[in-house]
Amino acid sequence: MFPGATADPSAPAYTVVGAPLDVSTSFRPGARFGPERVRRFAGTFEDYDRATDQSFSTLDIADHGDVHAWNDPAEYCDYLASVCREIDRDGAVPLTIGGEHTVSLGPIRALEPDVVVVCDAHLDLRTEYDGDPWSHSTVTRHALDVADEAVILGARSGSEAEWVRADESDVTVVEPDAVGAWTPPGDYAMRDVYLSVDVDAADPAYAPGTGTPEPYGLTSRELRDVVRAVAPHASGFDVVEVNDRDDGQSATLAAKLLRDFVFAHADATAGADTDVDADGSLDGDDSS
Structure with missing residues (x-):
């Protein structure tokens, strides 16, 4: 269970879903261990968030557990989409932990956003890689079959x-x-916006445990700022491509970003519900 995910699974505001798919990694495998590692390294964090004056364990977060992966990514993404669709129908925001980046297509298909915002070192706009049309390097191309725009x-x-x-x-x-x-x-x-974070968007100095590290990347603070800025507008979130090839740096960053998403989303939702947002920009916004 993701630490602090203590809500009744029948009526949460947010639901964590593990998606340990790891079939198309082109360099360093191990993304199948991502969900477990992210949950494990999240256990070190304080419950309280000073920036929003909230405690994670009070924000009605449940953990669905892992959706067991098999070796057909197209079928797996269809099934994961059905899981996320049910979460959405129950009124919760799906928070998906990968797994390779292909798993983002599950919640994206379920939520059918207008815009997909992706933090990623790679464009992932290929039609195929090494003959595989479902490679992790095709995920943004597939996302554009659903969304109108990708950033x-x-x-x-x-x-x-x-x-x-x-x-x-x-x-x-x-x-x-x-x-x-x-x-x-x-x-x-x-x-309607969906936010996907491939942990390799970060410079390998911050997140070395990922399948295809790429130098000259983002700092952890830059990723935090993006997540907190987009979260108020988002209907779903994922963090992917964490593997077991480091001492926990990537999993720690991924877990923190998931928590940042929840804190910022919950804070904006509370502000919208009560029309007391400090700068007025989100007053009345119930899009999420």
Whole structure:
């Protein structure tokens, strides 16, 4: 169980779902261990969040457990989508822990967002990789079959064809040097947004335990700021590509980002419900 996920599973506000798929990793495998490691390393954190004056254990979070993975990613994502669809129907926000990045397609298909915001070192816009159309490096391309737009934050790697695809109007790439100045557009308050964090968006100095590390990435604080900024507009969240090839740095960061998402989302929801948001920008916003 994710530490602090103490809500009655029949009526939570948030539900953690482990998705340990690990079939298309192209360099260092081990993403199947991600959900367990993220839960384990989350156990070191204080319950209280000073930034929002909330305690994690009081925010009605449940843990569904892991959705057992098998070796057919297309079928697995369909099944994971059905799990997340049920979570959404019950009024909870799905919080998915991967597993390889392909698992993001489960909650994305379930929630059918207008915009997918992805923190990722890689564009993941391939149509296939080594003949595999369901490779983790195709996930953003597949997401655009559902969403109208993809925003990729922190990308610094891609094939020539991917960069050409990224120039099309439905993709926005914010390269690492510009992420610190990026803020969610104002129309996000009126659109359904999904947030996916591939832990390799972080520089390997902060998150070495991932399948395809890429230097010159984001700091942990930059990722935190993105998550806290997007969370108030989001209907779902995932953090993926954590493996067991470090001493827990990647899992610790992933667990902290999941908690940051919940704190920021819950704080915005409370503000919207009571019309007391400090700057007024979220007053009346019930999009999430």
